[in-house]
Amino acid sequence: MNRPAWWRLEANEPFRLGPRMLPGRVWTASGCFGYGLQAHEFTTANGASPYAGLGAVVTKTVTPLPREGNPMPRLVETACGALNSIGLENVGFAAFLETVLPELEARGVPTIVSLAATTPEDFGPMARRLHERAAGFAHWHGVELNLSCPNVAEGGHDFGSSPATVARCVAAARAELPDRALLAKLTPNTADIAQLAASAREAGVDAVSAINTVVGLDVDLRTGQPYLPRRFGGYSGAAILPIALAKVDQIARGAGVPVVGVGGIATVEDALKFFALGAVAVQVGTAQMRDPFAAARIAAALGQWSSS
Amino acid sequence: MNRPAWWRLEANEPFRLGPRMLPGRVWTASGCFGYGLQAHEFTTANGASPYAGLGAVVTKTVTPLPREGNPMPRLVETACGALNSIGLENVGFAAFLETVLPELEARGVPTIVSLAATTPEDFGPMARRLHERAAGFAHWHGVELNLSCPNVAEGGHDFGSSPATVARCVAAARAELPDRALLAKLTPNTADIAQLAASAREAGVDAVSAINTVVGLDVDLRTGQPYLPRRFGGYSGAAILPIALAKVDQIARGAGVPVVGVGGIATVEDALKFFALGAVAVQVGTAQMRDPFAAARIAAALGQWSSS
Amino acid sequence: MNGRPAPLACVGEVIANGLVSSAFHRLDIALDRVFTFQPGQFVMINEPGPLAWTFSRPFSVLAADDRIVSILYRVVGRGTQAMAGLAPGRPVSVLGPLGEPFPAPVDGQTTVLLGGGVGLPPVYAWWQRWGLDGDVACFGARDGGEVPWGLLGGPWRISVDSPGCVPAGRQATTGVVTSLVDRDDALRGGERTVLLACGPQPLLRAAADLARRRGWRCLVSLEEHMGCGYGVCKGCVVRVADGDTVRNATCCHDGPVFDAARLPDLAAEAGGADAGGAKA
């Protein structure tokens, strides 16, 4: 598409988010691009890197201990989106810190580390260890607290829907994270996301990310039972774009905190809608799964306008 | 499709809902089929009635006084659904009672009357007047309290998201509605719909309807502004099916009250998914707008299995 | 509302679909039943089955011949783009005819028809059905290439925003479409003259303005975004004067044809400079 008249940003230029500059405004979303290492294999044969122009890769959420995740099947495609029930399978914080993050640094991938925990106070020690181990990393830009994953049985759902808990999580991490951006990723499964965002702001985040997946369910008509063993999954993809836009607008106009837009973005047009509402950056999730170059393409398109 | 092995209902047979029998389990949803009168014009040339087999037409929500609704544009199509901001335009309760409801009775349209109000106590007098005027009507089967329309500026949003208010609305109507079914239509824009449903059950509903539209927004890229003058609209259509299924499941398994499934139903397969989760009936909304025969077709398909 | 043909709800089959000018496609759909309509009425078009757009799209009926219904359309967005790709044999769902038509002429009436861009179908259909020698049919387009010359015989007066692309043997005036009758003395002061117009908002305003100045009755066909097309969703309302009060009417069921004198929004900015002949 053509550059809209109202477009003012330089999407591929560094911009300040909290204590540091981030290299750009188009990011990949947590859980849809792994740890940010797997897609390097696409560079050779395509004459281009899937990481080109990315402002950040938000890595798959890691938890204090490794997790095996939920039973299969974990994915269901619906008419215009998908449900997932991965259950936060991850290598665990220690392995991430020792092997994954250094490799991201070595490869020069701009990284935001996504963290989840079962109690708010767990975030403090994780942030501290990150700070200790990676303070000198040039490409580690921040932490995103996943306060919203609806698939974790042990409390993920209610966890992030209370403003008080959001504040405790943020405060715990902020205290140990002096020089990197701190983001809180909010759940859309609440009546008032602006209230959560305001609570996160007061506790010291530099931005909030919205939204995580929406609670959904699909039924297998052969059995009459839900497809997913856990019944519910997280709904993502094109179908949730209007919901994400509404939530981002509520935050942008009602919470006084920078917001990173996530949800249903597949094209430059989709991304622009979030920027139009005042988002400072966007994340590409589900679309990145079918196209490792999805975010890089959006960044390139926006970058062209910036320089023109 | 073929009849699934688990299918047990007689969708086109009368079934008990509260004090009376309703003629069938496939209904049209409020606001997407007008007052249930406009579609009679399709009967002549098509050799079939759009009302054939319908268990009920839930009429467009009426309010104590007439409403002009919201400014245009009121509709936006999105990639896999639509946003509406009609703003409850309606002729008002008095005109509805004197002219619309008698005509529905005369035409033999099975009717559930949708009501909205700005205070819970308004529902009492409306229910009483309905009872007084239409007690002898054979085709008037009940009342659905619209506790969930997110488009009305004067409180509609928060209104139906508090269990206490839901209970007050239901109690007020129930007290004046001794011999017709009473339903409460719940908002999905809440973290815990089962709690709302339980509250409605305790206050005396015969069933809850779920869901009304989801809060959404779309941006006009030419201007960078939301398409709808009120910014937000109610999201409906195929995109919300998995969300509606999740909410219905939460109610069916967690609230002990019969539930009527609404949201994204366009085909018999979609309807079956709600029945599989235990819904006692379903409503067709947005799909009815593009096809006046949508609900009748679903009823016919299900009816065939029942008799086979 | 009386005397409107009963609307069909059915799935037809594309029998022809292609450009009839540089900008307008004509789509002919074969139905399983005879299709009758009144000029000014429209149909809702969609793809059947899982490819259906959430909302069907409204298009004025251009012509109907036994079981075949034809529309004329310009590609402007997602729906019309998909329509342009429908090859012969593909199914199309059709709901209609719908809405209030242009009125049939009464004895002694002179009718002036003004169509602009894809506003052509209602006035074209009226002309084909009722047009007489004394009537005047005018069509305005962006340029000569956009005009579907094959449809518009000699009597049609044609205006274009910019000259060029006018085929040999045909004529087009450069200017707005109302100018085609403005200078016509034979049409001055006719109390029994009725102006029927369909096209972009500036054209409708200019038409209403012209009619007011001449003392003509003026009926316009409006466009509004539609959800259902048959009056059930209140998604398409238009402000219409009803005596002293102004109330909402549905464009799809109370209209799309309205008396211009009853449309405050049309009068509001009437007589604006930009009464261009072509749809934006």
Next chain:
Amino acid sequence: MNGRPAPLACVGEVIANGLVSSAFHRLDIALDRVFTFQPGQFVMINEPGPLAWTFSRPFSVLAADDRIVSILYRVVGRGTQAMAGLAPGRPVSVLGPLGEPFPAPVDGQTTVLLGGGVGLPPVYAWWQRWGLDGDVACFGARDGGEVPWGLLGGPWRISVDSPGCVPAGRQATTGVVTSLVDRDDALRGGERTVLLACGPQPLLRAAADLARRRGWRCLVSLEEHMGCGYGVCKGCVVRVADGDTVRNATCCHDGPVFDAARLPDLAAEAGGADAGGAKA
């Protein structure tokens, strides 16, 4: 992981798409670059642009010739239905080749190939690439109509669930596909024999069982619902034994080819009766 060809992410063009048997379609896609792969690898297929399915669909590579990549598919749902409608000239997005291939043979190895239904492509590709005189290629289908006879030359041993539709001059045994080698004495007790299998779960179980009994190495190609196909979503995990522990491996990136001995889920119900030759 080492030595896998670098995967492409590109939009190709359908050059041929049609039935090669009563149930299997072959799709040939022309790319803008040379496509190289190892037998057992797969590609993710989708429609580009707004028609894209949320998730791409995985298909084993049947063959590749310079810039053309070919797959064989059965229509089972929404995606494959859409694929069957793709006429030559239509764009298709292709991601791949992806995943762990079947290993190349080592000197002195005898290879037994078992393919069932649309599990044919990986074993077919292996046979085309590496197959030697002593190797045995077997294919099982529901009936003779389903067999793509044109692809499978004389050396292929064919089994069918139900007789019929076998063309003149060709032969098919009625029974499960493992029975084609079970009775083959030349293949008894070969320690250097490797069994490569792809097909429905019962076939894989029977293959693993057979290999265990004979002391062969057995590699199977698994199917799991996939989100990304390149290892980033953890949507396709398989339980794999790693020494004493069992951990998750991704079907798309660690597999789809696994050593049967490391798959507890395959062993669990091994030797079941229903080792049918055709995919459900």
